[in-house]
Amino acid sequence: MIKDSSYKKHIPTVILAIILIIYPFASGNNYHINVMTLVGLYTMIVVGLNLLMGYAGQISLGHAGFFGIGAYCSGLLNVKMGLPPWISAIIAIIFTAGIAYFIGIPTLKLKGHYLAMATLGFGEVVHVILSKMDWLTDNPDGLADIKPFGLFGIKFDSSFVMGQYFMAWIIAVAILVISMNITNSRVGRAFKAIHGSETAASSMGVNIAKYKVQVFVLSAVYAAVAGCLYAHFRQFIAPSIFQLHTSITLVTMVVIGGQGNIWGAVLGTVLLTWLPEWLTVAEEYDIMFYGILLMVVMIFMPDGLVGRLTTLFHRLWSRFSPRTQAEENG
Amino acid sequence: MSTPILEVDNLRKEFGGLVAVNDVSFKVHPGQIMAIIGPNGAGKTTTYNLITKFYPLTSGNIIYKQKRIDHLPSHKMAGLGITRTFQSLQIMNNMTVLENVMVGYHCKSKHGLITAALRLPLYKKEERDGRNKAMSVLEFVGLESKADWPASSLSFGEQRMVEFARALVCDPDLLMLDEPASGLNIPEMEHMAELIYRVRDNGVTVMLIEHDMGLVMNISDVVTVLNYGQKIAEGTPRDIQNNQDVITAYLGEELDF
Numbered sequence: 338m339i340k341d342s343s344y345k346k347h348i349p350t351v352i353l354a355i356i357l358i359i360y361p362f363a364s365g366n367n368y369h370i371n372v373m374t375l376v377g378l379y380t381m382i383v384v385g386l387n388l389l390m391g392y393a394g395q396i397s398l399g400h401a402g403f404f405g406i407g408a409y410c411s412g413l414l415n416v417k418m419g420l421p422p423w424i425s426a427i428i429a430i431i432f433t434a435g436i437a438y439f440i441g442i443p444t445l446k447l448k449g450h451y452l453a454m455a456t457l458g459f460g461e462v463v464h465v466i467l468s469k470m471d472w473l474t475d476n477p478d479g480l481a482d483i484k485p486f487g488l489f490g491i492k493f494d495s496s497f498v499m500g501q502y503f504m505a506w507i508i509a510v511a512i513l514v515i516s517m518n519i520t521n522s523r524v525g526r527a528f529k530a531i532h533g534s535e536t537a538a539s540s541m542g543v544n545i546a547k548y549k550v551q552v553f554v555l556s557a558v559y560a561a562v563a564g565c566l567y568a569h570f571r572q573f574i575a576p577s578i579f580q581l582h583t584s585i586t587l588v589t590m591v592v593i594g595g596q597g598n599i600w601g602a603v604l605g606t607v608l609l610t611w612l613p614e615w616l617t618v619a620e621e622y623d624i625m626f627y628g629i630l631l632m633v634v635m636i637f638m639p640d641g642l643v644g645r646l647t648t649l650f651h652r653l654w655s656r657f658s659p660r661t662q663a664e665e666n667g
Numbered sequence: 668m669s670t671p672i673l674e675v676d677n678l679r680k681e682f683g684g685l686v687a688v689n690d691v692s693f694k695v696h697p698g699q700i701m702a703i704i705g706p707n708g709a710g711k712t713t714t715y716n717l718i719t720k721f722y723p724l725t726s727g728n729i730i731y732k733q734k735r736i737d738h739l740p741s742h743k744m745a746g747l748g749i750t751r752t753f754q755s756l757q758i759m760n761n762m763t764v765l766e767n768v769m770v771g772y773h774c775k776s777k778h779g780l781i782t783a784a785l786r787l788p789l790y791k792k793e794e795r796d797g798r799n800k801a802m803s804v805l806e807f808v809g810l811e812s813k814a815d816w817p818a819s820s821l822s823f824g825e826q827r828m829v830e831f832a833r834a835l836v837c838d839p840d841l842l843m844l845d846e847p848a849s850g851l852n853i854p855e856m857e858h859m860a861e862l863i864y865r866v867r868d869n870g871v872t873v874m875l876i877e878h879d880m881g882l883v884m885n886i887s888d889v890v891t892v893l894n895y896g897q898k899i900a901e902g903t904p905r906d907i908q909n910n911q912d913v914i915t916a917y918l919g920e921e922l923d924f
């Protein structure tokens with residue numbers, strides 16, 4: 338009865354994968370490839386935030402905090418206790434999930450502005466704690482000497498640009514695929530139902546509190562994965578990136594790309610990382626630039642770029658496809 | 668008579684000083700269509716909200732299938748077989764029609780985050796079953812051709828049907844409809860009445876809040892009348908039409924049976 342169109346929904350993923358494989362060879366510029374590696378890491382966080390914001394209708398202005406907890410936890414376990422990076426990363430991800438769970442339970446009872454403020458507060462607390470870490474890191478600037486990931490004797494340090502790029506993007510695409518599977522499931526529909534009507538959702542058996550915490554923890558786990566990769570790629574981390582500025586950038590990426598659309602996360606991240614580079618906006622002004630962009634998008638295309646493009650595409654499609662027209666008329 | 672499927676005993680709800688539901692008791696018997704009527708603000712919707720746990724009770728008991736359920740949270744109701752619709756439409760505008768209805772399948776399925784993420788066999792089976800079930804219910808209400816439309820693009824009457832379908836998809840034993848016909852035009856209303864009949868004939872017990880007296884008197888087996896939070900009458904549609912208290916309660920209002 339239902340036709341199986343599953344091959345169709347893989348097309349965008351395949352196209353993305355092809356572009357990602359070609360890119361570093363076509364570019365050949367190590368600086369650009371490193372920027373794209375960073376885009377890969379941000380994509381992970383933004384996909385999670387998109388699930389939280391676009392699907393479940395919640396918000397977090399503190400996700401740089403989870404990014405930071407993941408990075409510092411894995412870095413410290415590696416530097417201080419000598420755990421191999423893979424092990425320290427897995428522990429860090431589990432640890433971050435635990436923190437998100439305990440933060441999420443009380444926080445997600447709040448709505449709207451209160452939730453935004455509470456998560457913002459959480460992010461700032463994390464930032465302050467990381468800034469006062471010098472007693473542990475023995476270094477006032479941050480945590481140094483983090484070991485890179487190793488695989489079959491190959492070290493994924495900063496000189497292995499391609500290695501970091503592919504590791505980041507293989508994990509990012511895996512997160513994308515997993516997230517798409519989730520959105521097309523009972524769980525994803527529960528997220529969306531909470532956004533659409535908590536009343537209806539709970540009358541249909543959706544445990545609102547449980548699913549809100551689930552999506553929050555999931556998004557924190559994605560951020561922690563990005564944090565671990567970041568720490569072991571850079572081999573040095575400083576608290577300055579794990580703060581409100583980054584949280585707001587991440588939220589802007591979600592909104593610009595398109596809430597409620599996984600592909601929006603990729604587009605938003607790519608765009609907001611490259612735009613400032615192209616426009617050579619001075620570092621201090623980029624948050625102002627994001628602010629203006631955020632306002633413009635919210636006013637003129639609340640569904641974000643991907644949402645806007647999909648609507649345009651559908652409009653063109655129905656104009657030029659005689660079959661659809663016939664269906665509509667009769 | 669058969670044991671009631673639902674028994675409400677001295678149900679009471681106070682909002683501050685206002686007693687919205689004042690020690691109301693009634694029984695609903697399996698296979699019946701039981702209507703609750705009453706003037707605006709009589710406490711009908713509040714009674715539903717108490718039974719489905721959207722509000723905590725001030726006092727009283729709710730017994731469903733001979734078990735007390737007043738301590739359970741609202742999301743447990745669907746799993747027990749109690750589903751409802753809403754007077755103020757609660758459509759998920761961010762989802763398609765089919766997805767809206769598939770949310771109704773939530774309590775019939777159980778796969779979680781990890782099963783879905785990895786597309787394990789249970790996920791595939793439940794997705795397929797849920798989809799088929801939702802499509803068959805959409806066919807039942809006549810919306811199968813709009814399954815993939817955004818729910819927000821449907822007319823008001825069609826959205827009422829989506830809610831109705833969503834409440835049916837998990838095969839409830841007790842279906843609680845809150846003014847399902849309000850805002851519908853005459854043909855839509857007749858369609859709705861016929862569907863309610865057919866649902867009842869399939870063995871579902873139906874509770875119905877409705878202002879349209881023609882509809883109520885036509886399709887219900889038992890009518891309970893609330894006024895200012897109190898139950899003032901109960902009986903067959905014929906009894907109710909001749910009940911002096913009911914006529915007085917509705918005095919001043921347009922009442923055409």
Ligand SMILES: Nc1ncnc2c1ncn2[C@@H]1O[C@H](COP(=O)(O)OP(=O)(O)OP(=O)(O)O)[C@@H](O)[C@H]1O
Pocket residue numbers: 682685687705706707708709710711712713714754
């Ligand atoms: N959440 C609430 N807080 C305070 N008062 C409420 C609340 N919900 C309902 N009430 C009040 O309780 C009374 C009963 O309301 P209810 O919605 O149950 O009436 P109803 O019989 O469904 O009326 P209608 O036919 O207009 O839908 C009204 O006076 C209403 O104002």
Ligand SMILES: [Mg+2]
Pocket residue numbers: 711712713754
């Ligand atoms: Mg009402």
